[in-house]
Amino acid sequence: MIPLRLAPSADSASRGPLSVSSMASAKKRAAKPVVSTISASTPTGGATGVATGTSVVVTFNEPMTAGSISSASIELRQSASGALVGSNVTYSAATQSATLSPTVALTPGTAYTVTVRGGAGAPQVRDSAGNALAATTTWSFTTVAADTTPP
Numbered sequence: 001m002i003p004l005r006l007a008p009s010a011d012s013a014s015r016g017p018l019s020v021s022s023m024a025s026a027k028k029r030a031a032k033p034v035v036s037t038i039s040a041s042t043p044t045g046g047a048t049g050v051a052t053g054t055s056v057v058v059t060f061n062e063p064m065t066a067g068s069i070s071s072a073s074i075e076l077r078q079s080a081s082g083a084l085v086g087s088n089v090t091y092s093a094a095t096q097s098a099t100l101s102p103t104v105a106l107t108p109g110t111a112y113t114v115t116v117r118g119g120a121g122a123p124q125v126r127d128s129a130g131n132a133l134a135a136t137t138t139w140s141f142t143t144v145a146a147d148t149t150p151p
Contacts, residue, residue: 036132037134038116042057054143055102058098059095060127085106086103100114106143116137
């Protein structure tokens with residue numbers, strides 16, 4: 001086997017010798033950070049006929065900080081009145097998802113808006129590295145109409 005010798009370029013001479021650690025540093029600098037996003041949600045935006053006993057599930061594209069996920073950072077409101085719906089919010093690291101469970105049944109035939117807070121303002125949903133969700137995300141759904149059929 002013949003050893004390969006590379007002639008240094010003028011540019012490499014000014015930076016010094018290339019080492020494994022300098023190559024790793026260059027790779028680390030070049031790596032793009034993962035931007036936290038919502039990868040799925042149920043009910044979906046614009047859904048109609050949603051059961052009044054439903055929970056909202058928000059799935060993220062990467063692990064999130066459980067302590068940043070609460071009823072302050074993920075909320076449900078009646079769309080028309082803006083009234084906050086009391087709820088419990090939990091996070092599952094195994095599924096990378098938050099579940100918002102209303103403490104009362106939702107009103108039939110009513111539009112609701114889900115808000116997941118991100119961006120610059122607090123409170124924010126944050127990933128495991130402490131980065132906030134890129135922006136606040138909202139969507140709406142409507143519950144099933146009340147059954148008015150006589151027995």
